[in-house]
Amino acid sequence: MGGTGGLAAARAGEGTRGRRALGGAPLVAALAERAAASPLRLCVPGHGGGGYAPSALRRALERYGVWALDWTEVPGLDDLAWPHGPIRDAEARLAEAFGADGAAILVGGSTAGILAAVLALARGGRVALGATQHRSVYAALALAGARPVFLPEVADPETGYSLGLTEAAAAIVERERPALVVVAHPTYQGVAATPPALWEAARRTGAAVLADAAHGAHFGADPRLPPPALAAGADVAVLGLHKSLGALTQTAALVWRKGMPEERLRAMLRLIQSSSPSYLLLASADSASAAWAADGARRWARAVDHALEAAAWLGDEAWTPAVARDPTKLLWLRPAAGAGDLLAVLRAAGVEAEYADGRAVLFCLGPHVGRRGVERLRRAVRAVRSALPAARSARPVPAASPPAPPDMDMLAALAAPGERVPLAAAVGRVAGDFLVPYPPGIPRVLPGRRLSAEDVAAVAADLGLGREVQGVTPDATIKVLRPERGAGP
Ligand SMILES: Cc1ncc(COP(=O)(O)O)c(C=O)c1O
Incomplete structure (x- = not known):
């Protein structure tokens, strides 16, 4: 110590x-x-500080430096909103690399693609989804005026983490006939276990399927990884190029299959994306897709080898549920009273983890890690073991349950004037914002929800576990609507 x-x-x-x-x-x-x-960076962005930086961009940066390469749209450099030059060519190559019929580069993260896809495919309609969805999906529902239809998920009894949708989800899609189905491919914990019947039900009923592959751009590189989202059955997918493929932060791609309304998708992207995109970001997406096509298979095969090696020495303390899952998302089952203390000891030992929630610690073991990185991780794990006793109880984290449906339009609730009241005094009032345990960013309460005692108790339980809940101030107040505006019948 x-x-x-x-x-x-x-x-x-x-x-x-x-x-x-x-x-x-x-x-x-x-x-x-x-x-x-x-530190050894076992977190996003996936380039890990440069060890997995795509080579074309790295060489250009070495030769010219960051300032000389920082451009935006000027004559001759193309236009992200209406690509017709090098951006169009980069997008065509990116589509080919990921087995898609079309692609758009995103400079607002996977969030931009999720917003655009939901606006294009489900405005004013119904969207079927499991509860374990990132807040950007709920933001898209709010913007698109779409209503959620929740699909049941299996929760792992040991940890509370989602193991994917249940078989019953397909029957709900058949019955409810949503315009769009959104699946996490994978979840934050790397699970990519959508039942085949769900893809089939969507196809039979004509619902489009959007895969949130913010953490799954590298899928398909190795047979031990889950299949890529489009090959698995999605019609459209967001790929987080910055989370696992070595592109710069905020870089992602929207990819789609034939039959998707490309013009509408692009029109929605024009509403959302910056009119001054960073060409460093665009070039990093281009470069990462080129590197992926050139040697993704070789680099990810080694990354999977190293991740499996690390899981083997963690033994029973590695989370290895019997579902399709990305082995490079290594979850170390380490109950800890203070997740923050655990991360601090890891940091002092030279390792930056992706997150810890009191039940487990998540490490992202991409191609930059290598055998020496695995050794470094091993030393950091030993440092935690000697510095911090494991908490006695290994309670599962509260499983993500579907947030109760809002009682008014979510966007109207977000825009309405409100006041802050103590959480405990909010029962019966209408929530004016999302309440989101973070990480991993899955909402507990949606704006426009008239809060029940159970809603308030669930948020209080998250806070009681020492979790940060976005939307709750440090002195435990939340925004609710003024009674005359939002609390009418
Ligand atoms: C599952 C999931 N989907 C979507 C997003 C949004 O991605 P981005 O941060 O690239 O906008 C995240 C971000 O953490 C995520 O974890």
Whole structure:
């Protein structure tokens, strides 16, 4: 422990010196501190600090530097809204690399693609989805005025994590006939286990299927990874190029199959994306897709080997449910009273994890890790074991349950004037915002919901476990609508 504490003190000293040297720009200083610490990055972005940076962009950066390459749309460089030059060519190559009939590059993360796809395919309609969906999917429902139809999920009894949709989901799609089905491919914990009957039910009923593959752009590179979203049966998918393929943060792609309304998808993207896209981001998407096509199979085969090796030495402490799952998302089952303390010990031991929730720690073991990285992880795990006793109880984290349907339009509730009241006093009032345990960002309460005692108790339980809940202030107040505006019958 002495060593770990000394390291922490040394890093704190570095931080102070760094802040002074960087002229008081707090964000620059915070970044510089992380860069100076140079941890093994087992978290997004997937380039891991450059070890899996796509080679064409890396070479260009080495030759010209970041400032010379920072351009946006000027004559001759094409137009993201109406691609007709190098962006069109990059998108065509990207579509080919991912087995799609069309593709658009996203500079607003997978979020931009999810918003555009839901607006294009389900405006004012019904969208079937499991509860384990990122907040961007719910944001899309709010913007599109779409109503959720919840599909049941299987929760792992040991951890509470979703193991995918149940077989019953297909019958609900047949009965409810939604315009769109959204599936997580994979979930935040790497599960990609949509039952085949669901894809079939969607096809039979004419519902389009959107796969949220924010964490699944690398699927298909190796037979031990789940299949890519479009090959699995999706009609349209968002691929988080920055989360697993080495592109710069905020870079993603929307890909689709023939038959999808390309013009409508692009029209919605024009509403959402910046009119001054960063060409560094666009070029990183281009470069990452080229690298993927060239040597994705070789690099990911090694990454899977190393991840399986790490899971083997964790033994019973590795989460290995019997469902289709991405083995490079390594979950270390480590009950801890304070997830933050655990992450801090890992950080002091030189490893930045993706997240911890008191039940487990998630490490993303991409191609940048290698055998030396696995050794480094092993030493960090030992540091945690000796510094922090495991919590005695290994309670599952509360399983994601479908948030209750809102009682008024979500967008209207978000826009309506409100007031902040203590959470405990909010029963019977209409929520004016999302309440989202974070990470992983799956909403507990939707805006426009008239809060029941159960809704409030569920949020209080999340807070009681020490989880951060977005929408709840540190002094435990939430936004509710003023009674005359939102609380009418
Ligand atoms: C499952 C899932 N979907 C979508 C998103 C949104 O992706 P982005 O941050 O690239 O906008 C995230 C982000 O963490 C996510 O975890």
